Amino acid sequence: PECDAPGFFEDRVEGIEVGDDRGRYGGGDDGSSCGTLQYVRIEFAGAELSPDNELNGLTVAGCGSGTTLSYVQVHRGKDDGIEFFGGTANLDHAIISGPSDDGLDCDEGWRGEAQFIVVHQFPGIGDNAIECDNLGSDESAEPRTNPSISNITLVGAGEGRVAVLREGFRADIDNLVAVNFNAPPDLRSEELNLADEWPTNLSIENSYFYEVGDFPAETGEDDDDMGFDEAAAFTDPARNNDFETDPMLGDTSITAPNYIPGVALSGVAPAFGDTSASYAGAFENGGTNWAEGWAAFPEN
Template sequence: MKTNFMKVSTWAMALCASMAVFTACNDDENGTTPPPAPSVENLGGIVTENMTLTANTEYKLTSQLQVKAPAVLTIEEGVKITAADSEDPIYILIEQGAKINAVGTVENPIVMTAENKTAGGWGGLHICGYAPTNAGSGFSEIGNAAYGGNDANDNSGVLKYIRLEYTGFALDDEHESNGISFYGVGAGTQVSYVQTYVGADDGLEFFGGTVNVDHCVVVDCTDDSFDWTEGWSGTATNLVAYQTDASCDCLIEADNNGDNFDATPVAHPTLRNLYLVGNGSSENKRGIRLRAGTRANIDGAKVAGKPNPLTIETTQTDDALANGTSVLKNVQIAGVLKNDVTGGKYLSANFLAGQGNAENAQIATTWDDVAGDLSFAWLNDAWVTAVQ
């Protein structure tokens, strides 16, 4: 009897084990086995050697992360960086000669966010390069790092499939942080598929440099969605700005140099394929604001949700449009052009004479309308946080 009992028990245990294995296999095949919880590691300080943030790991940013030359900060797909809730500035700064290689994917983007899930929760990303600016050698507003030089093709790394949330921490009125601040960043740097979501200053700001960007979307950054100054001359393709917060200011604020409108190299970027939707505010009225001597070539834009969707504010900017140095074409605005220059030359008639330009255009303005435009179907991809 004892022997038989042991045989039966052994057989029963084997049967249970095989059923457990079978069930586990079925769970795996059906995708019901939960993935392991990601580990969380603290992050911060001065980086002088190459550092890699590994895929699908969560990091808590407890202080500034400052990367010095010649170190490279590599961030793999699926990494999530959460800035601690702190009264001290917390940000990521890439200095001249250092690099950031941050490459996510459509389904597994890199996310930089904050414990304090409100605008201004942390200080964002700052990149300093050796490309030319018209302000000479300057220092970043956050981190006081040098930027500017003579290398138009300077390479500060790669940003791809990245979402930055709740940026905009301000030290004071003169030292503010954007979603991403590009300080003298060169054309060797690659920037594609970037979103800044709910910030307390600008979404993307360019301080000189020659960096090119594409597929960038800014949602509810309460100063300007896009901003350039100090002679930026890159190319930006497939840009979206979307504002619902009443405090949001310009969709694009464009300067050459606020202290010297004639400073060289003159800001003269090329922008293609834009969809810009404002918040309808009667106080923050301007959509695309061209001023302080900037030039610009814009080919393909829809601008709505602002009482003054397109404004021209300085003589140098007006002259460049009138003489063809700057060109606006295929630009549709839900309103009329406003020229604030005394004796201005580039008026509504000139604008309407441009190829494909239109005033008082009927432009659809819901988020679904924008994402439903075939040119902006990428807004439906998983890496983008949509406006509900």
């Protein structure tokens, strides 16, 4: 929606040329609707128009909670898989497979809910499975990017990072499963004391990390979080995270994946969406494969 109320922020979606009104977004109605995408596949979409000016597979900008995004696959997009710019739109039962950059990206005040999400990075392409910011020019800008995320499976190819969370990003993330990455989650800030944010305003809990690399020692020029110790934060027993258990996903091939784990992965009951999904990951051990019959993984 365009911003037509005095005092409300308006911006432009990256990738849309100045002068094209389709790039405008903003407004103050958290309940607005941008329409419905349900049982939809978006394949081989997106493009880099110029440096730092890209079209994602799916961009959701300033959309409210009246928007329906359910059973959506974004496959082999040229930039990020799905990116939220502000708004309160919710997302459920989504697969982001083979993105050229980040999988799930969010910025500029997105406060929606996301449940039952898969990000599958393919060999030789892709960056972070999740990359989320608030606002680089003002990390405390309101409304803060502050989604609720549960039941998410992240599959790497031995490359890339599980997540980069930065620039004032806040979130409550539970029931995450991440396997086969080169680096674990990285929290970054140049303005805020992350020790004051974690775990009250930003947390990842009740989650499984298997073969995701080690937390690096960030000192000197490599210190991007003013001394925050991610290793201590994520392995704190109070966060209930597991770095030892192999989820034994059924198949992580790029043409016929099966993301159902071979072992039970206990989690916590989400506070939103399907509150009965008290297991980690987008699929339950022994449960229904909700991707069957509509998702596809073509190579070209």
